[in-house]
Amino acid sequence: MRKLFRTRFFQDERAQSIVEFAVALPFLVLMSVGTFAVGMILDRHLTLGQVVRNGGNMYARGIDFSIEQNKRFIMDAGTGLDLQLTGGKSAVWFTLLTRVPDDAQCPTGWGGSRDCNNNGRIVIAQRYRIGDTSGTGMGSRLQTSQAATQFVDKNGQAAVEGDHINHFDLVEAWADSAPPSVTNSATGLLKNELIYVVEVIHRPTSISFQGIFAPEFMYARAFF
Secondary structure, X not given: OHHHHHHHHHHHHHHHHHHHHHHHHHHHHHHHHHHHHHHHHHHHHHHHHHHHHHHHHHHHOOOOOOOHHHHHHHHHHOOOOOXXXXXXXXXXXXXEEEEOOOOOEEEOOXXXXXXXXXXXXXXXXXXXXXXXXXXXXXXXXXXOOOOOOOOEOOOOOEOOOEEOOOOOOOHHHEOOOOOHHHHOOOOOOOEOOEEEEEEEEEOOOOXXXXXXOOOOOEEEEEEO
């Protein structure tokens, strides 16, 4: 009788342990997934910062990002972000900002001159891009409008990248969404001064577990 009781007692203990483990298992799984998700997001943030620092140092030193090999240096720094030349899940924007003088003059086409449309404004004077820059939510945060710009180069040809000689007059060149520390007319960028800006946008893989929320976009930028 004592042996039978002892056997049943130990069997009940094992059954109770199984039930307790089954109850705790969902929480353990959720905690593990949450730890993995947070770690992944932190890793992506660190990588974004690395791309911003490397890209900014190169851009401010005059590295020509119209050369594909120089773009690939940035892609190497963005390992894990799925950063490709014209696709992937990330975008990098290199933007040169300046303030147009209040008294800048633009040609009228009749041999005369007039005040330029962008006088006194912070505008985009140069731009390069890497990755999926045309995807939804992947545009530069320096502009209120993400419409395709109509830049032209020094030869008068339409230009997606490089120096944009019509930034004195082009509405799409406005960088009004830049921070007040840049746009403020009293304390921001002075006329003809230059600021190099690097922006990195990443679209992480979505996580659909209950209670686990990954950001739709991750964003980092720096001014040089």
